[in-house]
Amino acid sequence: MTSPAIPAPVTGEPLAWPSGSDTTSPEPRRGPQHWLKVAGWRHLVGLLALVFALFPIVFVLSGSLNPTGSLTSPDALFSVFSGQNYLDLFSDPRYPFADWFRNSMIIGFTTAAGSVFIGACAAYAFSRSRFRGRRAGLLGLILLQMFPQVLAYVAIFLLLMTLTEVFPAIGLDQQLGLIMIYLGGALGTNTYLMYGFFNTIPKEIDESAKIDGASDARIFFTMILRLSLPILIVISLLSFIGTLNDFMIASIVLTTPERQTLAIGLYQYVNVSFSQNWGVFSAGAILSALPVVIIFWFLQRYIVSGLTSGAVKG
Amino acid sequence: MNTSHATTWGRGFLLKLCLMALVDALGVYAVILAWSRQSWVIAAFLVISLIAANVVYFSRRMTPAKYLLPGLFFLAVYQIFVIAYTGYAAFTNYGDGHNSTKDDAIAAIEANSFQRVPDSAGYPLTVLEKGSDLAFLVTEPDGSAALAAADEPLAPAPEATFTGSKATGLEGYTTLALGDLLQRQSEILALQAPLGEDPSDGVLRTPDGSTAYAYLPVLVYDEAADNFTDTSNGDVYRPSEDGRFVDDSGQALEQGWRVFIGAKNFTSVLTEPSLRGPFWSVLIWTFVFAISSVALSYFLGLALAIVLNHPSVRGRKIYRSLLILPYAFPAFLSVLVWQGIFNPQFGFMNTQVLGGADIQWLTDPWLARLCVIVVNVWMTFPYMFLISTGAIQSLSSDVMEAASIDGAGWFQIFRLIKLPLLLVSTAPLLISSFAMNFNNFNSIYMLTEGGPLKHPTDQAGSTDILISFVYRLAFSGVNKQYGLACAISMMIFVIVATISALSFRRTGSLEEMN
Amino acid sequence: MRTRPTLTALAVLAAGALTLTGCGGSSDTTDPVTDASTPAAESTGSLTIWADVTRYQPVVDAAADFTAATGVEVEVVQRDYSKMQNDFISQAPTGNGPDIIIGGNDWTGKLVQNGVIAPIELGDNAGDYVDVAIEAVSYDGQVYGLPYAVENVGLFRNPALADSTPGTLDELIAKGQQLVDEGKAKYPFMVQQDPTGGDPYHLYPIQSSFGATIFATAADGTVDSSKVAMGGENGARFATYLADLGARGIITPNITADVAKQAFINGEVPYVISGPWNIEDFKAAIPDVAVDTIPSAGGEPSVALASVQAFFVSSYSNNQLAANQFLVNYVGTEDVQLALYEAGQRPPALKAAAESSTITGDPIMKGLAAVGATATPQPNVPAMSAVWTYWGPTQVAIESGTGGDPATVWQEGCDAIDAEIASAS
Incomplete structure (x- = not known):
């Protein structure tokens, strides 16, 4: 039931919101007062948010530069500058950090691509087709995600063990096996997000394409997916980060150090009884967060661009 | 029109054909593999999936199924299986002391019950083979050789040949080399050669193939009667309904096995007195935590x-x-840092920000609750930030333009138009995010472990949410009770799913957008 | 939406053709695989060992020699220590677990209870190991592990701040306080704790000096694990003492492992109770760091908990014979125990190795061994799970002064543990 206070969603062209679009050229410079009014306060809010977001991370950064550092003592913040921890990351054969990094990237990208594809397909079906059980299905997918996973490790191990006996390539200690498990979670809230976005793409577009003789698949792959690029990128980023940070499932599946991911590997630095190596751990955490920042940096323009409008008009 | 039509169909169809051929080839290969490994369930599942795939993709109808099938396949294999398995375990007594099958339990009890014959020596041992039967050639403490086998009690073997002081060979027998020992190690380990005609003399066994020792089993399993007898006092242990061997006085052997116990796990949750006491306050806090975490972030x-x-x-x-960094950082590291920041004596918050204040951030019940929410918001707001950044792109400009032409202010546009629109498109996320936080075991557990406890023997701490509280009940005692924990998972799942389904219906967020 | 029937037929044919080639190829490749893998599963001469990151490399090195001597392949798998016990319990019955795991002696009871480890026959060599190590891995009259290292805490002293350790803890604290008053140190004495779980392991030398031992031990050495012996009058005296130290800010839940270690390294505290895991970092900062026995607080000798690292053999292993050979005849030798010591800096459990000059010539090891000589093994009975649940939080409550009278709080904690143990049997 949509409450009356909420206006009905609009079906227009999914143009980027003009005043908010990054592609709009910056406004001509005016007086400082105007700057304060338009951008100044935004900077203030942004800076406050940055302080909140980065303040614990500063500790990690400081710890990563201090070979004997701890995470608690604040007066020691940036008292030592040394790259030793970063060098250590790549020199201890017990902790093959470079392997972990590469594995995480491979698993992360593959999972992101796979789950966006699977999710987008499902979202397209939910958005464009009318079939029995559609709403129940959509609801069911989201509800399934709510299952408390705390105990799942026993079941996942059993499943993978059984699979190992038949298909060793997707079984225990195989990265492909891990990716498949992640793909199992591809249908869910992400599907819903895409479903919502697809719904904002007017049906008239598909219909006119259909009249021109385009097939369903063609419409989906060449038009819908292009038009919904921002959300696809957001989802793949979310999926990438989620994969990168997963510890529970990854640590069940991957046991050989050279095959493990950053999340499992890094955890081992601090999970040694009583002799945690905070410095190296912090350095590793900083390096492992970098790809996300860099990727987001480059993908931003696709997320906030007016690409959609161009495609619709064409 | 006709020609263009043909080409598009043709190319698309060929592509589909190739893909399906590939899928079928892989699938059939997999079925054969599963079949050859006697994994009937996997084989059957694959056959059904393959047939479904072929029917769906070569049918002219079932368009939605074409798009749903890949996701459903993975969903069925990985997610549904986990839920089904948890549901199955919820009806068993799986946990410490009930870890495997009855056969395994019997084997473990037998293996543990061999006691060395007091003051007996270790016998240097050579394992011999005659035909396919194994025999133990041992050197007695007095230096003489003796032979024993499964049905031959230990008897002198004067013809044995020696290497040094150790008997290493016997006419008519082959001496097993290390490689052979390893080949037949299960047989060798299982071999019990009697020391004398009387069973109470004990048996010779070897743990490593190079030394044998004299043992007496304390507990003897009688296969026909399905019970264990304690040879020291004659006590008989019989299998009980809860998967243990129990004697008449109620004493049970330590190793039990997994059995179905019906709905007992579910009823024991409902009748557990230690659960009922704090249940309501924990439930209320769970809602407060989940709702405020979602709303704030x-x-x-x-x-x-x-x-x-x-x-x-x-x-x-x-x-x-930079704003997405909190989300990109390993959560357990961030939480450890936050713990350090909130340390009342040494933490950054008290010593630097508040200039030496003595605020008990994580040990005062209310402050601890506040801290848990703050840290949780810190960890999740980048997610919301990302999604909102994406969702804003779908807002139609027409409305905004119209509104601003009408002279509506920035805030009015936001409150009356943007926010409602965004809420409609993100409401399901908020609901599922609520459900996530409802079960956010890790956030709570890593920061406060559910504490502070008002009293160290309390069952629930001030920041305990439902799931951390009940898992503590299942795992904190002498024995971990997985079955019980699984039952609790199922019950919480039902609660959360019901609340969420109702919210979906109320917000109408699954209604048609267009 | 119109496909021509002929095309559909063609498609099915094409798919069928590919399918046929697919299965033709597959049958060729699968058969040898199955043939080869079936006997391999039964198996001969290959061992899989789970070890955590600190033991991984030493075990790999030691295993290489064993393989060279016997031809038995040894694969060492690095596992996360905190998950190893649970993973092993749930995975061993599937037949996919390792043949050997390396873990703490406190796991023994749980592993036996779940039927996943087999007894080890040390034969007549049991006397070759230090007593505490054998006691630590014995359960219900059987030895279940091959001990290789004995870890216990000791009193680490910074000689630049304090030249000696007084005879009682009160004197030690007074001496530390004097250093603080003189401005030479920042804190008199530290024991690492934790805001939620406390740290009963590090506090145990203090607790035991009041006679408040975890379980009662009968004259014949058997431990009565049906109820704890920490309560009563001894426990009350300890609780009162701890509450006092807590109120004075000397032992507080806020002094985490991290804080204590950093303060000692920075030269801010003359004495800390710590263990072999910090030797490397301490030595780097204070090359002449000393280890002394922990002075008594309650009048009786202070006894540390010894945690013994041991090799356990899986009862589900198909290679138990090889595993026993590896452990008893190989890991249990002086050379290997010393090699493990060199790599991991944990005092060996084999007497011959523990008494060798490598160990006795190292003042720090000597100091730890002096504490270890009177140490009592960490109890390995399943009932310890219930003890850990309440033990730490009760100490936290007493240190931070919440919950009222310390003696009452302590006794309630003990009663709660007893109730858990009673409900489980």
Whole structure:
């Protein structure tokens, strides 16, 4: 039931919101007062948010530069500058950090691509087709995600063990096996997000394409997916980060150090009884967060661009 | 029109054909593999999936199924299986002391019950083979050789040949080399050669193939009667309904096995007195925690997305990239750092920000609750920020333009138009995010472990949410009770799914958008 | 939406053709695989060992020699220590577990209870190991592990701040306080704790000096694990003492492992109770760091908990014979125990190795061994799970002064543990 206070969603062209679009050229410079009014306060809010977001991370950064550092003592913040921890990351054969990094990237990208594809397909079906059980299905997918996973490790191990006996390539200690498990979670809230976005793409577009003789698949792959690029990128980023940070499932599946991911590997630095190596751990955490920042940096323009409008008009 | 039609269909169809051929080839290969390994369930599942795939993709109808099938396949294999397995375990007594099958339990009890014959020596041993039967050639403490086998009690073997002082060979027998020992190690380990005609003399066994020792089994299993007898006092242990061997006085052997116990796990949750006491206060806090976490992180994320989504803000790319850092960082590291920050004696908060204040951040019940929410918001707002940044792109410009032409202010546009629109498109996320936080075991557990406890023997701490509280009940005692924990998982799942389904219905968020 | 029937037929044919080639190829490749893998599963001469990151490399090195001597392949798998016990319990019955795991002696009871480890026959060599090590891995009259290292805490002293350790803890604290008053140190004495779980392991030398031992031990050495012996009058005296130290800010839940270690390294505290895991970092900062026995607080000798690292053999292993050979005849030798010591800096459990000059010539090891000589093994009975649940939080409550009278709080904690143990049997 949509409450009356909420206006009905609009079906227009999914143009980027003009005043908010990054592609709009910056406004001509005016007086400082105007700057304060338009951008100044935004900077203030942004800076406050940055302080909140980065303040614990500063500790990690400081710890990563201090070979004997701890995470608690604040007066020691940036008292030592040394790259030793970063060098250590790549020199201890017990902790093959470079392997972990590469594995995480491979698993992360593959999972992101796979789950966006699977999710987008499902979202397209939910958005464009009318079939029995559609709403129940959509609801069911989201509800399934709510299952408390705390105990799942026993079941996942059993499943993978059984699979190992038949298909060793997707079984225990195989990265492909891990990716498949992640793909199992591809249908869910992400599907819903895409479903919502697809719904904002007017049906008239598909219909006119259909009249021109385009097939369903063609419409989906060449038009819908292009038009919904921002959300696809957001989802793949979310999926990438989620994969990168997963510890529970990854640590069940991957046991050989050279095959493990950053999340499992890094955890081992601090999970040694009583002799945690905070410095190296912090350095590793900083390096492992970098790809996300860099990727987001480059993908931003696709997320906030007016690409959609161009495609619709064409 | 006709020609163009043919080409598009043709190319698309060929592509589909190739893909399906590939899928079928792989699938049939997999079925054969599963069949050859006697994994009937896997084989059957694959056959059904393959048939479904072929029917769906070569049918002219079932368009939605064409798009849903890949996801459903993975969903069925990985997610549904986990839920089904948890549901199955919920009806068993799986846990410490009930870890495997009855056969395994019997084997373990037998293996553990061999006691060395008091003051007996170790016998240097050579394992011999005659035909396919194994025999133990031992050197007695007096230096003489003796032979024993499964049905031959230990008897002198004067013809044995020696290497040094150890008997190593016997006419008519082959001496097993190390490689042979390893080949037949299960047989060798299982071999019990009697020391004399009387069973109470004990048996010779070897743990490593090079030394044998004299043992007496304390507990003897009688296969026909399905019970264990304690040879020291004649006590008989019989299998009980809860999967253990129990004697008449109620004493049970330590190793039990997994059995179905019906709905007992579910009823024991409902009747557990230690659960009922704090249940309501824990439930209320669970809702407060979940709702406030979602609401705060959503509004923070949304507000930042809108504020930074303006062309006049230079460096917004930097802002955005840095703002997602809390989400990109390993959560357990961030939580450890937050714990350090909140340390009352040494933490940054008290010593630096508040100039030496003595505020018990994580040990005062209310402050601890506040801290848990703050840290949780810190960890999740970038997610909301990302999603909002994406969702804003779908807002139609027409309405905004119309509104601003009408002279509506920035805030009015936001409150009356943007927010409602965004809420409609993100409401399901908020609901599932609520469900996530409802079960957010890790956030709570890593920061406070559910504490502070008002009293160290309390069952529930001030920040305990339902799931951390009940898992503690299942795991904190002498024995871990997985079965019980699984039952609790199922029950919480039902609660959360019901609440969520009702909310979906109420918000109408699954209604048609167009 | 019109496909021509012929095309559909063609498609099915094409798919069928590919399918046929697919299965033709597959049958060729699968058969040898199955043939080869079936006997391999039964198996001969290959061992899989789970070890955590600190033991991984030493075990790999030691295993290489064993393989060279016997031809038995040894694969060492690095596992996360905190998950190893649970993973092993749930995975061993599937037949996919390792043949050997390396873990703490406190796991023994749980592993036996779940039927996943087999007894080890040390034969007549049991006397070759230090007593505490054998006691630590014995359960219900059987030895279940091959001990290789004995870890216990000791009193680490910074000689630049304090030249000696007084005879009682009160004197030690007074001496530390004097250093603080003189401005030479920042804190008199530290024991690492934790805001939620406390740290009963590090506090145990203090607790035991009041006679408040975890379980009662009968004259014949058997431990009565049906109820704890920490309560009563001894426990009350300890609780009162701890509450006092807590109120004075000397032992507080806020002094985490991290804080204590950093303060000692920075030269801010003359004495800390710590263990072999910090030797490397301490030595780097204070090359002449000393280890002394922990002075008594309650009048009776202070006894540390010894945690013994041991090799356990899986009862589900198909290679138990090889595993026993590896452990008893190989890991249990002086050379290997010393090699493990060199790599991991944990005092060996084999007497011959523990008494060798490598160990006795190292003052720090000597100091730890002096504490270890009177140490009592960490109890390995399943009932310890219930003890850990309440033990730490009760100490936290007493240190931070919440919950009222310390003696009452302590006794309630003990009663709660007893109730858990009673409900489980």
